[in-house]
Amino acid sequence: AQTVTxxxxxxxxxEAETVTLSCTYDTSESDYYxxxxxQPPSRQMILVxxxxxxxxxxxxxxxxxxxxxxxxxxxxxxxxxxxxxxxxMYFCAYRSVAGGTSYGKLTFGQGxxxxxxx
Amino acid sequence: xxxxxxSPRHEVTEMGQEVTLRCKPISGHNSLFWYRQTMMRGLELxxxxxxNVPIDDSGMPEDRFSAKMPxxxxxxxxxxxxxxxxxxxxxxxxxLNSGGDTQYFGPGTRLTVL
Numbered sequence: 050a051q052t053v054t055x056x057x058x059x060x061x062x063x064e065a066e067t068v069t070l071s072c073t074y075d076t077s078e079s080d081y082y083x084x085x086x087x088q089p090p091s092r093q094m095i096l097v098x099x100x101x102x103x104x105x106x107x108x109x110x111x112x113x114x115x116x117x118x119x120x121x122x123x124x125x126x127x128x129x130x131x132x133x134x135x136x137x138m139y140f141c142a143y144r145s146v147a148g149g150t151s152y153g154k155l156t157f158g159q160g161x162x163x164x165x166x167x
Numbered sequence: 168x169x170x171x172x173x174s175p176r177h178e179v180t181e182m183g184q185e186v187t188l189r190c191k192p193i194s195g196h197n198s199l200f201w202y203r204q205t206m207m208r209g210l211e212l213x214x215x216x217x218x219n220v221p222i223d224d225s226g227m228p229e230d231r232f233s234a235k236m237p238x239x240x241x242x243x244x245x246x247x248x249x250x251x252x253x254x255x256x257x258x259x260x261x262x263l264n265s266g267g268d269t270q271y272f273g274p275g276t277r278l279t280v281l
Contacts, residue, residue, distance in 0.1 A: 155212065
């Protein structure tokens with residue numbers, strides 16, 4: 050079974066600064082997808098960014114980018130020019146594309162609470 | 168698109184009562200997922216459907232929980248009888264297929280069992 054670990058329960062950043070959230074995962078599969086979701090106080094789960102494991106190029110979405118290290122099984126999220134609205138819980142998630150009942154299942158990390166200071 | 172719709176948004180009930188949570192996936196999506204979020208266990212998958220068929224229900228905690236998807240646009244998660252330890256936020260998510268496509272989440276239902 051896959052596991053996802055977020056080792057930083059809490060992080061803080063000053064507005065306009067850059068912060069990196071860490072995520073590692075364990076899998077024996079060679080093809081899979083990785084996601085970062087944001088959960089603000091409204092509790093809505095919002096997709097931030099997605100990475101296909103077969104792509105070497107790191108995904109980017111505006112101020113959000115990832116550092117995907119497949120061999121190290123690491124998938125960190127970098128938020129540039131942090132804004133007050135970025136304050137939320139961030140979840141790293143792994144999605145299997147292997148056959149069987151694991152197909153398509155999302156496995157989440159424990160989450161990292163990000164605080165943005167004005 | 169309206170996104171994934173869940174109802175009710177909040178539910179408060181007493182122990183022993185039946186609770187039914189409802190979900191309408193995004194139109195055209197053929198995979199639907201039910202998750203539960205608690206402080207102790209985080210986000211965990213309860214069950215998921217592909218083309219209205221339950222594929223994996225290994226996350227369903229016990230027989231008190233049941234889920235159905237009678238058609239492509241509607242699913243229910245039922246708890247009978249409910250217990251205080253069932254208190255959690257229940258999310259429904261849908262995706263275009265059950266492979267690598269992104270799962271889009273509903274707003275969740277906050278369930279409190281007294």
